[in-house]
Amino acid sequence: MTNSVEVLVGIIGAGGFAREVMPVAQDFLAKSFAHVPEESVKVVFVETTPCAALLNGYEIMSEADFCTADVKNKFFNIAIGSSRHRKDIGDRLLAFDCEPISILAGSARIYDQNQIGDGATICDNVIITSNAQIGKFFQANIYSYVAHDCVLGDYVTFAPRVSCNGNVHIGDFAYIGTGAVIKQGANGKPTIIGEGATVGMGAVVTKDVPPYTTVVGNPARLLQKT
Amino acid sequence: MTNSVEVLVGIIGAGGFAREVMPVAQDFLAKSFAHVPEESVKVVFVETTPCAALLNGYEIMSEADFCTADVKNKFFNIAIGSSRHRKDIGDRLLAFDCEPISILAGSARIYDQNQIGDGATICDNVIITSNAQIGKFFQANIYSYVAHDCVLGDYVTFAPRVSCNGNVHIGDFAYIGTGAVIKQGANGKPTIIGEGATVGMGAVVTKDVPPYTTVVGNPARLLQKT
Amino acid sequence: MTNSVEVLVGIIGAGGFAREVMPVAQDFLAKSFAHVPEESVKVVFVETTPCAALLNGYEIMSEADFCTADVKNKFFNIAIGSSRHRKDIGDRLLAFDCEPISILAGSARIYDQNQIGDGATICDNVIITSNAQIGKFFQANIYSYVAHDCVLGDYVTFAPRVSCNGNVHIGDFAYIGTGAVIKQGANGKPTIIGEGATVGMGAVVTKDVPPYTTVVGNPARLLQKT
Numbered sequence A, B, C: 001m002t003n004s005v006e007v008l009v010g011i012i013g014a015g016g017f018a019r020e021v022m023p024v025a026q027d028f029l030a031k032s033f034a035h036v037p038e039e040s041v042k043v044v045f046v047e048t049t050p051c052a053a054l055l056n057g058y059e060i061m062s063e064a065d066f067c068t069a070d071v072k073n074k075f076f077n078i079a080i081g082s083s084r085h086r087k088d089i090g091d092r093l094l095a096f097d098c099e100p101i102s103i104l105a106g107s108a109r110i111y112d113q114n115q116i117g118d119g120a121t122i123c124d125n126v127i128i129t130s131n132a133q134i135g136k137f138f139q140a141n142i143y144s145y146v147a148h149d150c151v152l153g154d155y156v157t158f159a160p161r162v163s164c165n166g167n168v169h170i171g172d173f174a175y176i177g178t179g180a181v182i183k184q185g186a187n188g189k190p191t192i193i194g195e196g197a198t199v200g201m202g203a204v205v206t207k208d209v210p211p212y213t214t215v216v217g218n219p220a221r222l223l224q225k226t
């Protein structure tokens, strides 16, 4: 790391999702740090155990090197689909002098009066409408939306194209698959997706989903394991 | 209302949808009335019987005050999901000196040769492609599209993410749920969604839907009430 | 054709899809050929046997006239849903002095390290993320996405809103219907959609689809013809 780097941002992970987030992060961070000279801002992949020096033309650092790098401002965004990995990595990195940073894609929109926790990854074509409360390390993959009055816990993961209608409450560590649709709740009577629940891709959720269960289908039913 | 207000726009409703429309309307109207001094344009929520003075930082007026407000140019857009409410409110407001105005979100696109009736609400990421005819008080929630050669009646409501393929005809007051997909018709042989029909969220509509029925599922079937 | 035309672009077809592509192509080509005087660039519909002179205000040329037009730079993009038609027309036109040109809609995004073959039609709100390989004459209708590490053959057709997750391999001539969702594969173990397969609209594909079969439903199953 040359001395000239003043801002170092680690995109944590080097799998499929991290490679989708990197170009979006580059754009976002170039804008966010427009006041810092270009050569002083560096955005790298970070892996616990890197298996190459470069990926898609960007540098990969080891987690150890990232954590100990002597840079004034050090930020990280965890671009990994697994919520458990996000929690473990987040806990590890927070023990060092680096801060979670949220990435907001250029075409994403966030309307009024939302609270969004640290370290969110908000991809292209995502919309968070109004009056939502969202925990930390939220991942909203492309085209997903969170409608009015939703309450999401920590480490929630939305695959691409999730439709989360108004007044839905989602517990920590829940995973919502591609294209799933969740029926709106009402004020005082939310639709509840329990902690650690999995909503399969394409599921059409018409009622509450219990914690640590998996639902699939149209309408969504518990996945029967055979 | 101070005398300086020359343009008053009422976003009718103060529920979930109105709170999603308000920030989009603010942006759209700022552009539409860019030639009017900023302080002369006012955009407010309007409710028949308001239960607060402010919502998300914007003023709420009563319908009575809005209808009788002495302002040169008075417009309204009805941001309520229920088509029946839109009709009733529209009928009431049109009896006063105010005009319906269509709201077009910044990221929405309307291609060639479309006719769209008064008072439409076209949300972010909506596309209306080409040669569509659409009635009055249409509501197209986020990510919905209307493809080529569609014909939609009055007070039609699209929840978020509706996929309405080419040559589909939809009757007055029909409601299409989140993520529903409607198979294309052909020139001279449209797919027909009857007046007042409800297409449930996630429904995959492969054939005509009779008036005032509800279909759900993949493929869509009549909802059997138990 | 007046002598002043230096760039002639044919949008091949004059059906529903071509009328959706034309306005997008006009914008894209105006930008691509910004260095050429406006009156020297002409974009027309082309049909094998035109039944009118004008469509939505744009000129329709016959395929014969287009192929023999004496213009310095002649390009074509085939805006027809049928992959077989795209192949036949492409083969015919390539025998003349005209080149396929890809159309990229203004809101479409292509991230890192993708290879995309000639003559692609990439519509509004499409995203091609990272490290994808795509064959020639690909059609990606509105809101579709191709995620990381996908490999698509030639003449593949995506209807609107296709969700093609990471590590999916799709054979030549396959058709993926509106709103279909394809489960991700893994590195070295892709999900495979066979050559010439059809995935019906709304299908939720959880496993490989054999060549020249049709699947529908949630989860997707072979369509049983009665």
Ligand SMILES: CC(=O)SCCNC(=O)CCNC(=O)[C@H](O)C(C)(C)COP(=O)(O)OP(=O)(O)OC[C@H]1O[C@@H](n2cnc3c(N)ncnc32)[C@H](O)[C@@H]1OP(=O)(O)O
Pocket (backbone or CB within 6 Å): A141, A159, A160, A176, A177, A178, A198, A199, A200, A201, A202, A203, A214, A215, A216, A217, A223, C147, C148, C165, C166, C183, C184, C204, C206, C218, C219
């Ligand atoms: C860009 C990217 O790629 S981001 C990644 C996005 N990925 C997703 O959204 C996928 C989300 N994951 C799923 O939907 C998964 O299939 C899960 C979690 C529901 C189940 O996973 P697994 O337990 O591994 O399921 P498995 O593949 O063993 O299937 C078990 C059965 O359930 C069915 N099934 C699996 N997923 C679904 C689903 N989403 N809907 C309906 N049925 C399903 C399978 O068809 C199989 O039944 P069958 O043998 O009768 O055909």
Ligand SMILES: CC(=O)SCCNC(=O)CCNC(=O)[C@H](O)C(C)(C)COP(=O)(O)OP(=O)(O)OC[C@H]1O[C@@H](n2cnc3c(N)ncnc32)[C@H](O)[C@@H]1OP(=O)(O)O
Pocket (backbone or CB within 6 Å): A147, A148, A165, A166, A183, A184, A204, A206, A218, A219, B141, B159, B160, B176, B177, B178, B198, B199, B200, B201, B202, B203, B214, B215, B216, B217, B223
């Ligand atoms: C931002 C926003 O929030 S905008 C709001 C967007 N909201 C939507 O798109 C929702 C559209 N509404 C629906 O889909 C509704 O469920 C309707 C209109 C189809 C039916 O509503 P209701 O009559 O209230 O249905 P109710 O909840 O009583 O369910 C009756 C049965 O139908 C099933 N069902 C309800 N909706 C669906 C659906 N869309 N698909 C499949 N099955 C469904 C239910 O699971 C239940 O069956 P079960 O008891 O065997 O599980």
Ligand SMILES: CC(=O)SCCNC(=O)CCNC(=O)[C@H](O)C(C)(C)COP(=O)(O)OP(=O)(O)OC[C@H]1O[C@@H](n2cnc3c(N)ncnc32)[C@H](O)[C@@H]1OP(=O)(O)O
Pocket (backbone or CB within 6 Å): B147, B148, B165, B166, B183, B184, B204, B206, B218, B219, C141, C159, C160, C176, C177, C178, C198, C199, C200, C201, C202, C203, C214, C215, C216, C217, C223
């Ligand atoms: C802008 C634009 O318009 S672009 C065009 C986009 N269009 C699409 O995405 C549509 C893709 N096409 C489909 O999904 C088609 O229905 C196909 C290819 C799966 C089948 O087509 P066809 O063979 O003509 O089917 P057909 O209409 O005869 O239906 C046969 C049976 O399959 C069912 N079926 C057809 N398509 C589907 C589907 N996608 N999902 C579930 N069931 C389906 C029908 O309901 C019917 O069963 P039923 O009589 O018990 O109700």
Ligand SMILES: O=c1ccn([C@@H]2O[C@H](COP(=O)(O)OP(=O)(O)O)[C@@H](O)[C@H]2O)c(=O)[nH]1
Pocket (backbone or CB within 6 Å): A012, A013, A014, A015, A016, A017, A018, A046, A047, A048, A049, A079, A080, A081, A082, A085, A089
């Ligand atoms: O503690 C961890 C867990 C995961 N990874 C990296 O995270 C990525 C996960 O990629 P994968 O393709 O499995 O998941 P996705 O990108 O789809 O979330 C891989 O590069 C792993 O090496 C890591 O560096 N440290």
Ligand SMILES: O=c1ccn([C@@H]2O[C@H](COP(=O)(O)OP(=O)(O)O)[C@@H](O)[C@H]2O)c(=O)[nH]1
Pocket (backbone or CB within 6 Å): B012, B013, B014, B015, B016, B017, B018, B046, B047, B048, B049, B079, B080, B081, B082, B085, B088, B089
């Ligand atoms: O004649 C009417 C009918 C409805 N409403 C208001 O419209 C809103 C409807 O909100 P709701 O959350 O029920 O529906 P949505 O916003 O989802 O369409 C509420 O503020 C109602 O007070 C009104 O002012 N006048």
Ligand SMILES: O=c1ccn([C@@H]2O[C@H](COP(=O)(O)OP(=O)(O)O)[C@@H](O)[C@H]2O)c(=O)[nH]1
Pocket (backbone or CB within 6 Å): C012, C013, C014, C015, C016, C017, C018, C046, C047, C048, C049, C079, C080, C081, C082, C085, C089
């Ligand atoms: O060899 C061919 C095949 C098709 N077409 C034209 O392509 C269009 C196809 O339109 P259609 O609405 O059938 O399909 P879509 O636009 O939905 O792909 C029609 O204008 C046909 O005349 C053509 O000019 N030459």
